[in-house]
Amino acid sequence: MPVKPKNSVIAERLESLLASTKRSAHNVKLGSNWTCPYCRHAQVVSAERIHDVDSELEVHGSRLTTPYLRVTAVVCANDQCRELTLSAGLSSIVVAKTPVGTHRHVRRPGKSWTLLPPSTAKPQPDCVPEPLRADYAEACAIRDLSPKASATIIRRCLQGMIRDFCGIKKGRLIDEIKELRALVEAGNAPRGVQHDSVDAIDHVRGIGNIGAHMEKDINTIIDVDPDEAQRLIELTEMLFEEWYEARHRREQRLQQIGAIAAEKAQAKAAPKAGEP
Known part of the structure; x- marks a missing residue:
């Protein structure tokens, strides 16, 4: 089996790191097991019910090296719920120089927020005062x-x-x-x-x-x-x-x-x- 050039291996590792950090930016991803925070219904996330928006923020002077924002929206599959869960993660893009050129990868989110629902509180029955x-x-x-x-x-x-x-x-x-x-x-x-x-x-x-x-x-x-x-x-x-x-x-x-x-x-x- 032919041996890949060392430079090619380095490039593949950087691409793999980029993909893994993007996948780990949020706990929710396509095909994952997920429990709706509104109705507590367990489900597998399907393609039509999840959407990610990635944005490189073009601002200058920030302490973050090129701020990078990811927003994830998930809709509950339960017909009696169908609520929207919305989260955001802020990270930064890091530039790495290698023998094969300059590569950019996204760090793991330094900060994350759950925008919807407004809290992680589970619905409690009326028998609780x-x-x-x-x-x-x-x-x-x-x-x-x-x-x-x-x-x-x-x-x-x-x-x-x-x-x-x-x-x-x-x-x-x-x-x-x-x-x-x-x-x-x-x-x-x-x-x-x-x-x-x-x-x-x-x-x-x-x-x-x-x-x-x-x-x-x-x-x-x-x-x-x-x-x-x-x-x-x-x-x-x-x-x-x-x-x-x-x-x-x-x-x-x-x-x-x-x-x-x-x-x-x-x-x-x-x-x-x-x-x-």
């Missing part, structure tokens, strides 16, 4: 802009859950957590409330305090990054499901059983044909 859903949605909306503030709002949301779902209302969250822990240990906590979830809520209390209170030494900076804020958001989603949604499903099933029993009893008590 509206004030809790509002806090959750706000925490999702500001997760990247201010992770510390997002963590603080999640802390408030979890306190609201303890007060509403568990019926514990005290002046401080730490005291409410202590009482909830005592109920769990005594076996008197509401259905679905477990030791590990109480521990997790206590951890969130400490993290949320970072955003709610200044450290005694103002030069001590303890940060919360977006990924950490996202973990707190996911805990809230989990407790929504384990507490409110599980209780709602149980109530519905029991009501259905009661309705079936009432229907059978009524049919049994009804006079048979020919009877007075």
